[in-house]
Amino acid sequence: MGVNTNQLLSSCCLLFLAGFSSGGKILVFPEDGSHWLNMQFIMKELHVRGHNLTVVRSSRSLYIQASSPLYTVITVNITETAVDAEFFTxxxxxxxxxxxxxxxxxxFEQQRDVATMLQIFxxxxxxxxxxxxxxxxxxxxxxxxxxxxxxxDPAFPAGVLLGNYLHLPMVYNVRWLNTGDAHMAIAPSPPSHVPMYNSMFSDKMDFLQRTENFLRYVVSCLQEQxxxxxxxxxxLKKHFPSDSDLLTMQRSADIWLMRVDFILEFPRPGMPNVVYMGGFQCRPSQPISAELEDFMQSSGEHGVVVVSQGLTVTALPxxxxxxxxxAFAKLPQKVIWRYMGERPLSxxxxxxxxxxxxxxxxLGHPKTRVFVSHGGTNGIYEAIYHGVPVLLLPLLFDQFDNAVRLEVRGAARVVDVGTITSKEFLEALQDVIRNPSYRNTMQKLSKLHRDWPLSPLDSAIFWIEYVLRHKxxxxxSSEANNLPWYSYQCLDVIVFLIAIISTALWASIILCRLLCCRSNKKQKKD
Amino acid sequence: MGVNTNQLLSSCCLLFLAGFSSGGKILVFPEDGSHWLNMQFIMKELHVRGHNLTVVRSSRSLYIQASSPLYTVITVNITETAVDAEFFTxxxxxxxxxxxxxxxxxxFEQQRDVATMLQIFxxxxxxxxxxxxxxxxxxxxxxxxxxxxxxxDPAFPAGVLLGNYLHLPMVYNVRWLNTGDAHMAIAPSPPSHVPMYNSMFSDKMDFLQRTENFLRYVVSCLQEQxxxxxxxxxxLKKHFPSDSDLLTMQRSADIWLMRVDFILEFPRPGMPNVVYMGGFQCRPSQPISAELEDFMQSSGEHGVVVVSQGLTVTALPxxxxxxxxxAFAKLPQKVIWRYMGERPLSxxxxxxxxxxxxxxxxLGHPKTRVFVSHGGTNGIYEAIYHGVPVLLLPLLFDQFDNAVRLEVRGAARVVDVGTITSKEFLEALQDVIRNPSYRNTMQKLSKLHRDWPLSPLDSAIFWIEYVLRHKxxxxxSSEANNLPWYSYQCLDVIVFLIAIISTALWASIILCRLLCCRSNKKQKKD
Known part of the structure; x- marks a missing residue:
């Protein structure tokens, strides 16, 4: 029952199957930033398996290359964009x-910000x-x-709209959609135990937290609408049939490859066309450059702290x-810090x-003791994969929610970016380095995360090719996707039943009164 | 991208992994009847993989053998049982x-029957x-x-109670629980598109059907309660801690191996610990006896009709x-009929x-043209696996719902057991034999059903061993399992919010009136 056996086997499966694959013509419409990193992993595998890829990108894209030996590129010329490096600062x-x-x-400020940001994007x-x-x-x-x-990636619906326009079968590489977790678009998401985006709640909420979470749910529906x-x-009016609506188009994908693994995410309802592939980008570590290896080895028994603040944030305040x-300067450990900006004085x-x-x-290097991260999904899954405990300093977007997930499992400490001090940061960092419980928990999570019948990436490829095979x-796809929200929630039925019961009650009361009146009159006459 | 390749590979996987498995000690508490057939498939595989099995059975069991070379048996002596062959008649x-x-x-009669039957079982x-x-x-x-x-199999909770009593990790081999589909116990099941047990609705319901389905949902909750x-x-009071309740125990299983495939079942919400293994018992057909083979071949170009009425019903009216x-006598086809009872005169x-x-x-024999079945789940999945169209004559339990599922896909005709005539039966049978659309649809379903990354049985075994590996x-498991139903549905939060909003409105009205009164008085004084 060995875990590594499964992985080995899964790789064998894919190689074996590769010989039987015949290439499909795949149109890829990715998102920019870290989403693009994700998409590339799948595209590389599809390329290896002989599929023909065409990528659509905007001329103002920050990361998507204008040409590649792996795929054909269609560049759409856009004159301006509000979303640049300065925007993220x-x-x-x-x-x-x-x-x-x-x-x-x-x-309230958050909700206003979200609305503004949604409009800009x-x-x-x-x-x-x-x-x-x-x-x-x-x-x-x-x-x-x-x-x-x-x-x-339907985080923003350009690909969804184009796919629907061209009447193509559709596979999503997805985590977020509209105002939060993409599950909300197709699976029931009861706010009683499914924490909303940015709520920073776990799945175990007290009454007031559930109330706030419910309100966040309502606000998010309103923002969407x-x-x-x-x-x-x-x-839509210009280019699509008159009964088209965005939400139905979004829900129409054949397969949702969800960048989720329940080793990190709180268990929640899913649907038959949702395939989980959280951590699909993780892989065994490769040898590093001689210079880096020397630096790692120079750390001796103390080991190394690896630090990254993600792709979108180029400079921290x-x-x-x-x-x-x-805080780093006070450590006996060595530190490798991915850093862009002015060299810190201290x-x-x-x-x-x-x-x-x-x-x-x-992260897979034996000298690595802790990962200091902003809490981006890719980094967190890599840390889980390699069993490295994490100190989190969430900065933007879903990073705050990711941090909560790892913290409640006991595999990370979280430092608040709003109130951070050097002393507090050092204390948290030393805690994660010295207290073995963080590493032990991460190793347990890693063991669970690596134990699958088919690797997340193989699974993703299987389902893409499944859609190709069966067109x-x-x-x-659930029939729920075709119901208006009030019918889905049975509100129309409940109102109808209340109306019937009320009418029946009211009719009985009237009837009783009439009968009483008659018998009274009769008595009086007698 | 070959389907057969996947199956071949999957079998290879299991053989390969078998060498690495170390036996677990597994206590099996099966249900009787066709449920026992299902359980045996998994048990045989577990036995091959070196696990040690102990089976609990009642001394009045109809089908579970009192001894076997594959497992140890614990027989519990029961003096009487209401559930015998006559009961099913x-x-x-x-x-x-x-x-x-x-x-x-x-x-109404159905609901009364269900309540009576639940009590007996x-x-x-x-x-x-x-x-x-x-x-x-x-x-x-x-x-x-x-x-x-x-x-x-938690259809009835003896195994659930024993497993909880012994504090064992638990895996369910499950389809039904309490008053219907086992999903209802752990996954959201909106009655707007999830048809209830015995409703005979599809997932596409009109308003009145949705109303009836909603009422069935409510009645089923009441029956459970x-x-x-x-x-x-x-x-529970005698043998379990004071805060124990049956529903929480039922929900506490680690993995739910659900005998469902969405090739037959309507798409509906699931949960992360639900693993779908519908059709796990299906396998390529083996050569039949010489006598049967001769009979099959004697059918010539017309082929053969295969007839079965299931395990529980020994004799039809x-x-x-x-x-x-x-009707059979009028066919040019040959007929093989699994039949127990007096030989029909006609x-x-x-x-x-x-x-x-x-x-x-x-069913896998090339001469088979159609399968006449009562609509039991096992038979239906075997027909799908082999791509044989079906004429259904549902008799009991879930067979009516199964029939609807296959009928709406266009892969079967259904005959009503309440109004059956020889003429109507013959017409339906000839339609299924002659109209190629039934066979074509079944072949399509078969192709989809056989296209998996891991076979349903391998998947079931993987998850059982996963629970063994990680204890x-x-x-x-979702946090939802620990919420009372009104909190799960956010009803407490909604009542709280309505109370706050009403109070605020009421306070504002009182305040406005007070202010108006004052200004009126002032005006009068002036």
Whole structure:
């Protein structure tokens, strides 16, 4: 019953199956940033298995390369975009400010921020997809290309809209959609135990937390209905049949490859066409460069702290940088810090700054003692895979929720970006390094995470090819996707039954009164 | 991307992994009847993989053998049981009578029947489990045996109670629980698109059907609460801690191996610890006896009709038997009929009666044209596996619902047991034989059903051994299992919010009135 056997076997399976695969024509519409890193893992595997890939990107894309030997690129020319590196710096400053507010003020400010951010992102996407749909030559070309499948990350709906326009079977590589967890779009998500995006609750909530979570649920539905949907109204009217609506299109994907593993995520309802592939990007570590290896070895018995702050944040605020740097300087460990920005004044001799680091290979290195991370999903799954305990400093987006998940499992400590001090950071860091419970828990999680009948990546590839083989997977799509929300929740039936019962009661009362009156009158007459 | 390749590979996987397995001590508490057939498939595989099996059975069991070379048997002596062959004959007569009633009368009669049947079955189970728990020597022996796992079919809760009593990690081999689909116990089951047990609705319901389905949902919750739970009250008080309740115990299994495949079942919400293994018993057909083979070949180009009425019903009512037999006599096909009872008077020369038949091997035989079945789950999955179209004559239990599922997919015709005539039966049978759409649809379903990354049986074995390896799978159990139903549905939160909003409104109205009064008085004074 060996875990490694399973993995070995799974790789064998894929190699074995590879010989039988015949290439499909796949149109890929990725998202930018860390989402693009994710998509590349799947694309590389699809390329190896002989599939023909075409990628759609915006000319203002921050990370998606304009050309590649692995795929054909369609670049859509966009004149401007609000989402650049500076935008993320502003977001980060705002995030730090939010963490300093009282919970109630923060709740309302957060909702306002989310609404604003949704508008900025979606208007950018609208501009991209409008440009495409308005370009009849491009559309004709895409239609004539006769793709077999659309593979897209539906965090923003450009790919969803294009896939529906071209009537392609669709597979999602997905984690977020509209205002939160993509599950919310297709699976029941009772707010009694499914914590909402940004709530920072676990699945075990007290009454007041459940109340707040319920309110967050309602607000998120309203934001979807009144912020996101209206943005695409005109576009839908112009390019799609009259009864089209965005939510139905979003729900129409054949397979949802969800970047979730319940080793991290709280257990929650799913659907038959949801395939879990959390941690699909994880792999055994490879040897690192001689220079890095020397640095790792120079740490001796103390080992190394690996630090990364993610792809989107290029520079942390100065006060945070200095607090962290001075804490690192006090450690007996060596530190490798992926860092872009001005060199901190309090940096110690034990710390090496790099503008890129082989994160997976370092996390799998035997000298690594702890991973200091912003809490991005990719990094967290890599830490789980390699069984390395984590100190988390969440900065943006889902990082706060990811942090809660790892913290309640006892595999991480979390430091608040709003109130961070060097002393507190050092104490937390030393705790994670010295207290064996964090490492032991992470090793247990790692063992569970690596124990599968088919690896998450193999599973993803299987289901993509399943959709190719059968030209869709409609039999796995729930009829719920076609019901309006009030019918889905049986509200129409409940109202109808209440009306019937009330009418029956009311009629009985009237009848009783009439009978009473008559008998009274009769008595009086007698 | 070959389907057969996957199957071949999956078998290889299991053989390969077998070498690495170390035996676990597994306590098996099966259900009787066709459920026992299911359990045996898993047990055989577990035995091959070196696990040590102990089976608990009642001395009045109809099918579970008292000894076997594959497992140790614990027989619990029970003095009497209401559930015998005659009981099923009475059930069948009642079922035929119900089919003749108007829908509204049938609804109420059905609910009364279900309540009565639940009481009969559960009182039998109560007697079995009470005898066991009262037997302190047996309990000591079981505790000392230090089992690693309880594998049980929780349709009735004897295994669940024993597993909880012994504090064993638990894996369910499950389809039904309490008053219907086992999903209802752990996964959201919105009655807007999840048809209830015995409703005979598909997942696409009109408003009145949704209303009826909602009522069935409510009635089934009430039956669970007021019929089933009270039966075990005394037992729980006597043998379990004071805060124990049956539903929580039922929900506490680590893994639910669900005998469901969405090739047949309507897509519906699931949970992370639910593993689907519908059709796990299906396998390629083996050569049949020379006598049977001769009979099959003698059918020539017309082929053969294979007929089975399941395990529980030993004899169909005479009028049905004669209607069917006379229809068969008019066919150019040969007929093989699994039949127990008096030889029908109108039986034709083309029909062979057998009291047992190698169903799977016959369904996989190239001469088989159609399968006439009562609609039991095992038979239906075997028909799907082999791509044989079906004529269904549902008699009892879930067979009516199974029939609807296959009928709406266009892979079967259904004949009503309440109104059956020879003419109608013949017409339906000829339609299924002659109209190629039934066979084509079945072949498509078969192709989809056989296309998996890991076979359903291998998947079941993987998850049983997963629980053995990790001594449970608590991280896959939802926090929802610990919430009372009103909290799960957020009803407490909604009432609280309505109370707050009403109070705020009421306070504002009072305040406004006070202010108005004051200003009026002031005006009058002025």
């Amino acid at each position: 502003i977001l980060l400053q705002r995030s730090v400010a939010l963490r300093k507010m009282s919970p109630i003020v923060r709740f 979606h208007n950018g996407i609208l501009s991209l997809i409008s440009t495409m749909l308005d370009d009849s030559t491009l559309m004709k070309e895409l239609q004539d290309s006769k793709f077999d499948l659309m593979l897209t 009144f912020v996101i949907i209206p943005i695409y109204d005109k576009l 100065k006060e945070i940088t200095e607090a962290i740097a001075s 940096l110690g001799n034990n710390t090496m700054l790099l503008d890129w680091l082989p994160q997976n290979d370092l 869709g997977a409609r039999h796995l | 009475i059930l069948l007569q009642r079922s035929v009578a119900l089919r003749k009633m108007s829908p509204i009368v049938r609804f 559960h009182n039998g189970i109560l007697s079995l489990i009470s005898t066991m728990l009262d037997d302190s020597t047996l309990m000591k022996e079981l505790q000392d045996s230090k089992f690693d796992l309880m594998l049980t 007021f019929v089933i739970i009270p039966i075990y009250d005394k037992l 005479k009028e049905i038997t004669e209607a069917i037999a006379s 039986l034709g020369n083309n029909t062979m009666l057998l009291d047992w038949l190698p169903q799977n091997d016959l 449970g799978a608590r991280h896959l």
